[in-house]
Amino acid sequence: MRKIALWFTALTVIAMVALSCTKPGGAGANGKKLTIAVIPKGTTHEFWKSIHAGANKAAAELSSQGNEVDVIWKGPLREDDREQQIQVVEGFVTQGVNGIVLAPLDNRALARPVEEAKRAGVPTVIIDSGLNSDALVSFVATDNRKGGMLAADRLGQLLNGKGKVLLLRYAEGSASTTEREGGFLSEMKEKFPGIELISTDQYAGATRDTAKRASENLLNRFGDQVQGIFTPNESSTAGMLLALQDIEKAGKVFFVGFDASQTFIDAMRSNQLNGIVVQNPFNMGYLGVRTMVDHLLGKPVQKITDTGVTLVTPENLDSADIQTLLHPPLQQYLK
Amino acid sequence: MVAEVKQDRVFSNSAFIQSWLNRLGPVLGLVLVIAIFSLLMETPARFLSPNNLRVVLAQTVIVAIGAIGMTMIIISGGIDLSVGSTIALTGVITALGINAGWSPTVALAAGILVGGVVGVVNALAITRLKVVPFIATLGMLGVARGTAKWVAGEQTVNMPDNWLNELLVMFPNPPWLLVAPGVWITIILAVLAAIVLRNTVFGRRVFALGSNESAARACGIATDHLKIWIYGLAGLLFGLAGVMQMSRLRQGDPTVAAGSELDIIAAVVIGGGSLNGGVGSIVGSMIGALIMAFLRNGCQQVGWHNYIQEIIIGAIIVIAVAVDRWRSSRAAA
Numbered sequence: 050m051r052k053i054a055l056w057f058t059a060l061t062v063i064a065m066v067a068l069s070c071t072k073p074g075g076a077g078a079n080g081k082k083l084t085i086a087v088i089p090k091g092t093t094h095e096f097w098k099s100i101h102a103g104a105n106k107a108a109a110e111l112s113s114q115g116n117e118v119d120v121i122w123k124g125p126l127r128e129d130d131r132e133q134q135i136q137v138v139e140g141f142v143t144q145g146v147n148g149i150v151l152a153p154l155d156n157r158a159l160a161r162p163v164e165e166a167k168r169a170g171v172p173t174v175i176i177d178s179g180l181n182s183d184a185l186v187s188f189v190a191t192d193n194r195k196g197g198m199l200a201a202d203r204l205g206q207l208l209n210g211k212g213k214v215l216l217l218r219y220a221e222g223s224a225s226t227t228e229r230e231g232g233f234l235s236e237m238k239e240k241f242p243g244i245e246l247i248s249t250d251q252y253a254g255a256t257r258d259t260a261k262r263a264s265e266n267l268l269n270r271f272g273d274q275v276q277g278i279f280t281p282n283e284s285s286t287a288g289m290l291l292a293l294q295d296i297e298k299a300g301k302v303f304f305v306g307f308d309a310s311q312t313f314i315d316a317m318r319s320n321q322l323n324g325i326v327v328q329n330p331f332n333m334g335y336l337g338v339r340t341m342v343d344h345l346l347g348k349p350v351q352k353i354t355d356t357g358v359t360l361v362t363p364e365n366l367d368s369a370d371i372q373t374l375l376h377p378p379l380q381q382y383l384k
Numbered sequence: 385m386v387a388e389v390k391q392d393r394v395f396s397n398s399a400f401i402q403s404w405l406n407r408l409g410p411v412l413g414l415v416l417v418i419a420i421f422s423l424l425m426e427t428p429a430r431f432l433s434p435n436n437l438r439v440v441l442a443q444t445v446i447v448a449i450g451a452i453g454m455t456m457i458i459i460s461g462g463i464d465l466s467v468g469s470t471i472a473l474t475g476v477i478t479a480l481g482i483n484a485g486w487s488p489t490v491a492l493a494a495g496i497l498v499g500g501v502v503g504v505v506n507a508l509a510i511t512r513l514k515v516v517p518f519i520a521t522l523g524m525l526g527v528a529r530g531t532a533k534w535v536a537g538e539q540t541v542n543m544p545d546n547w548l549n550e551l552l553v554m555f556p557n558p559p560w561l562l563v564a565p566g567v568w569i570t571i572i573l574a575v576l577a578a579i580v581l582r583n584t585v586f587g588r589r590v591f592a593l594g595s596n597e598s599a600a601r602a603c604g605i606a607t608d609h610l611k612i613w614i615y616g617l618a619g620l621l622f623g624l625a626g627v628m629q630m631s632r633l634r635q636g637d638p639t640v641a642a643g644s645e646l647d648i649i650a651a652v653v654i655g656g657g658s659l660n661g662g663v664g665s666i667v668g669s670m671i672g673a674l675i676m677a678f679l680r681n682g683c684q685q686v687g688w689h690n691y692i693q694e695i696i697i698g699a700i701i702v703i704a705v706a707v708d709r710w711r712s713s714r715a716a717a
Binding site: 127130145161 | 436446634639
């Protein structure tokens with residue numbers, strides 16, 4: 050009986066191994082190959098795929114220059130679950146990678162694991178969202194406040210400085226989106242005093258689905274008076290767009306979102322979306338790994354690096370710069 | 385009373401053999417998981433290093449403590465889907481308590497007690513309102529999660545440094561503890577729970593309740609009363625799991641542990657527990673929790689994608705139960 054149980058399990062596991070193209074991790078014992086773990090907040094958003102591609106580009110470039118670099122990509126098992134992300138960090142520390150590039154899900158919850166990593170001799174570069182800790186090597190991220198301000202400028206101009214605007218926030222405790230929301234609100238109040246903010250305290254939650262539900266509820270309440278909308282990330286923008294399309298209000302209110310995806314570009318072409326503020330995740334992944342490797346090679350690194358924000362509108366959508374920004378060479382680097 | 389004890393004895397004799405059979409499977413599974421990953425690893429020494437074991441054990445604690453409570457509930461023929469939410473709620477309560485200037489010990493007690501209260505409320509819904517456990521606790525899943533977000537003011541609750549933060553650190557202080565204090569707490573609780581379930585009247589009644597509720601009632605067991613105790617005790621454990629979660633995050637997070645009830649139920653089931661009630665063991669559930677933690681850790685270190693990991697864990701749950709089924713049908717024949 051036991052034998053069969055054993056074979057059953059063994060066969061399954063072996064089948065799994067055979068099915069998956071495995072990429073062995075861990076620092077090579079011989080040679081000076083550097084293993085860098087890159088830990089995103091999740092793995093299914095297009096945003097994170099661009100970071101992954103950028104990280105791979107940095108690894109390819111560095112390797113061709115004679116510094117062998119291996120990037121391991123691993124997100125939390127349940128997206129947006131802090132506990133799971135902590136487990137990933139801890140796993141890499143005991144695995145003995147040379148450095149970690151981390152996009153922390155929370156600015157405090159991830160502080161302990163990063164400090165413990167430092168104590169175990171594994172340095173960390175933080176990307177995307179801030180971390181309340183001194184244990185990090187460098188912070189490589191979008192100037193999120195500036196991104197929120199760009200969105201406020203766009204909405205303010207579209208509305209000619211007066212009207213009713215609502216902000217659907219992303220999620221509690223996410224530092225990057227909180228800064229975008231803060232930048233948006235302060236710019237609105239300062240530059241466009243004629244604009245009334247009718248709702249700024251609702252949260253979209255982690256997924257498109259929760260965002261859509263939150264948007265539906267908000268539109269149900271303010272739908273007949275709202276003239277401008279801002280959402281601070283991909284999932285909240287997607288959810289709001291879906292909700293607007295459902296009640297056939299898309300295109301009838303000014304809507305500025307954040308982050309890029311094909312859906313948003315299509316929506317801009319049909320004027321359902323009047324602008325998106327995009328970051329440069331490809332550059333973020335690239336600079337994150339470069340900074341880590343520079344640090345490991347003993348070169349001085351900057352404490353803070355801005356990776357850039359850009360406002361994309363239906364008007365500038367087809368320019369060459371915007372096109373490379375929107376379509377980073379994912380195919381080339383993600384195989 | 386004498387007759388009842390005798391009956392328990394007879395019951396436990398056949399169950400004893402059965403439970404040993406049940407226990408061998410999970411142990412084998414754990415050994416297999418560790419062995420396979422060691423073989424796949426470029427550097428097996430790292431996978432088996434004390435540091436990695438320390439990490440895996442600390443990562444198992446929350447699921448393991450939850451699984452102790454869940455084992456009691458599942459043996460009694462019930463289920464509790466509200467664990468994840470209870471963990472979030474009690475973590476938030478503890479963090480709020482510390483912010484309010486309570487001593488960490490008082491805050492700890494408050495977190496645990498709130499867990500117990502949630503459990504008792506579940507049991508009252510089940511016994512008084514006659515709602516089946518699945519539905520009653522499904523309702524509580526929402527209620528507790530919502531309450532957690534409400535009392536936390538819809539944001540994470542950060543708090544000043546305190547000794548609760550040290551419960552699940554990688555390098556314990558003092559170092560002679562070897563593993564995080566929370567791991568020792570879990571081991572002690574697991575041993576206590578195993579003894580209570582196997583050797584006390586209460587424990588045997590839990591099994592009797594899960595094997596056949598009407599028979600248990602006919603034997604004079606106050607089943608409603610018993611259920612309140614079971615869910616209440618389990619709730620206290622879930623509360624402690626919540627404090628552990630807070631300790632790991634160093635904050636009360638009202639959104640944490642969504643879906644962890646499934647991990648906890650899976651640990652019990654992989655460990656030989658039956659959702660039909662009457663079968664299950666603490667040791668098995670602890671091994672079930674360890675299997676899942678090692679799988680996660682191993683998959684990561686081998687460099688597999690998350691989706692492979694999810695598929696494997698899903699497959700293992702089904703295989704574990706299928707093997708268990710097959711074995712018990714052989715044992716019955």
